Structure formats: C-alpha cells, structure tokens
Amino acid sequence: MNTQPLQPSRKICFLDLEDTVIDEFGKGFDAMVVNRARVRKFLRDERPNENRIFSFAIGNEHDCDMYRKVFHRRLELELGVSIAADAGSLFKTEDLRDLCFRPNAQHTTSLFFENDRECIGVYGKDYGFIKFVQLHPEFADVECVLLDDAVEEMRVEFPRLGVVVRTVNVTRLPALPGDGPLPMELSL
Numbered sequence: 001m002n003t004q005p006l007q008p009s010r011k012i013c014f015l016d017l018e019d020t021v022i023d024e025f026g027k028g029f030d031a032m033v034v035n036r037a038r039v040r041k042f043l044r045d046e047r048p049n050e051n052r053i054f055s056f057a058i059g060n061e062h063d064c065d066m067y068r069k070v071f072h073r074r075l076e077l078e079l080g081v082s083i084a085a086d087a088g089s090l091f092k093t094e095d096l097r098d099l100c101f102r103p104n105a106q107h108t109t110s111l112f113f114e115n116d117r118e119c120i121g122v123y124g125k126d127y128g129f130i131k132f133v134q135l136h137p138e139f140a141d142v143e144c145v146l147l148d149d150a151v152e153e154m155r156v157e158f159p160r161l162g163v164v165v166r167t168v169n170v171t172r173l174p175a176l177p178g179d180g181p182l183p184m185e186l187s188l
Contacts, residue, residue, distance in 0.1 A: 006157045006164050008143045013046055014054035014091070014129070015039070015083070016148035017067075020170050021075060023181055025057035028070050032183055033078050037176035042147060042168070043081050051083045054091045054129060054146055064090050091132070126151045126167050133165045134158060 017025050021039055023032040043051065058067055064087075072085045084090070125148055133144045141162040151167040158165070 006143075006159060006162060008141045008162055008164055010049040010141070011046065011143040011145065012050045012052060013043060013048040014052050014144060014146045015075075015079075016125070016146065016150070016170075017053060017055035017057045017071070019149040020055075020147060021079070022071065025055070025063075025066075025071075028066070030183075031071070032181035033075075034180045035170050035173075036078055036180050036182065037178035038170065038173045039147065040079055040081075041176060042170075042173055043079060046145060048145070050089075051079075051081050052089050052091065053083065053085070054132070054148075056093050056125065056128075058091065059093045061092070064092060088138075126154065129167060130156055130165050133163060134161070139163055 015021055020035060021033065023034055025031065053067065058064055064085075067090065068085050072083065076083050125146075129144075129146045129148075129151070133139050139161065143164040143166065145166045145168060147168050147170050149170050151169050153169055153172065154167050156165045157163070
C-alpha cells in the first residue's frame with residue numbers, strides 16, 4: 001500500500017462568491033468586494049493552473065449570465081488572476097444535482113433530488129464540492145481546491161482517479177490590509 005500523498009500534475013482553484021470574494025450576489029453592481037488581499041495571497045501561494053467559480057449563488061444559466069456580465073471581469077482585475085467562465089467551467093448548482101442523478105463508471109447508484117436546494121441541503125458546501133469533483137468526468141490527475149467561507153478544512157484523495165480535493169476556509173487565512181469590504185466600482 002502506497003502511503004505517499006497523491007501529487008497530481010495540475011491544480012484548479014475554485015472560488016466561492018458570497019462572503020468569500022463578494023458580499024452578496026443578488027446586489028449585482030452594488031456588491032462589495034471582500035477578502036481581496038487574502039484571496040490574492042492565497043492564489044499567489046497556491047499557483048493553480050486554472051481558477052474557476054464554485055458557488056451555490058449560481059443556480060442556472062441565467063445566474064451564469066449575470067456572473068459574466070456583472071462580476072467576472074471585475075473579479076479578475078481585483079484578484080489579479082484569470083478566472084474561467086465559459087459554459088463548461090462555470091459551476092451551477094443544477095450541475096451537482098444532475099451529476100448525482102446520473103450513474104457513471106465509479107458509481108452505479110444515483111440520487112434523485114426534487115430541486116437544487118434539496119441537493120444542497122443534503123450535501124452542503126464541503127461534501128457537495130467533493131461529490132462534484134468525484135463524479136465529474138473532467139477531473140482526473142488534478143488537485144481541486146475550494147476556497148470558501150462555509151467549509152471545514154479537509155483533504156480527500158481518490159487514488160483511482162488521481163484526484164486530490166481540498167477545502168480551505170477563507171476566514172481562517174490571516175487577515176491582510178486591503179481585505180475590504182470595498183465597493184466594486186471604487187476598488188478597480
């Protein structure tokens with residue numbers, strides 16, 4: 001039995017939106033940027049190959065459009081990184097629900113949820129993210145890291161997939177000058 005931790009060849013950092021990088025998605029252009037300095041430092045230290053969004057604030061394609069129009073470019077400027085926002089890389093809560101319902105090579109059973117909220121209620125953010133990475137066919141030989149304000153710190157390995165999943169709580173990172181909150185228009 002191999003006792004060495006997995007070391008995948010690439011890393012993707014996923015950022016939560018509400019209370020991690022902005023205060024409230026529903027505020028749109030009035031949203032405030034939060035945790036700017038600590039998120040920038042975290043991403044600089046992690047050195048991911050790619051950055052994405054994993055937020056329960058984005059439920060469907062309409063929310064994806066709002067994210068792209070209102071938040072995407074501003075967050076890239078604020079955080080000093082590129083964030084993938086194409087259709088295949090922008091997480092929607094309906095994606096998790098659909099993955100759980102569809103049996104695949106690793107899982108021959110499925111769960112049916114009446115709606116996205118029921119799925120979120122069963123899994124929560126921590127295990128919802130772990131399940132998303134575990135079930136999504138895209139993820140192999142990769143470390144997926146979620147930075148969020150509502151997760152426990154943990155590391156889970158899926159050796160057959162070559163996947164490492166980590167969750168990091170943004171509130172446990174050291175506070176830094178410039179963490180906000182700052183109005184999005186003024187912080188650019």
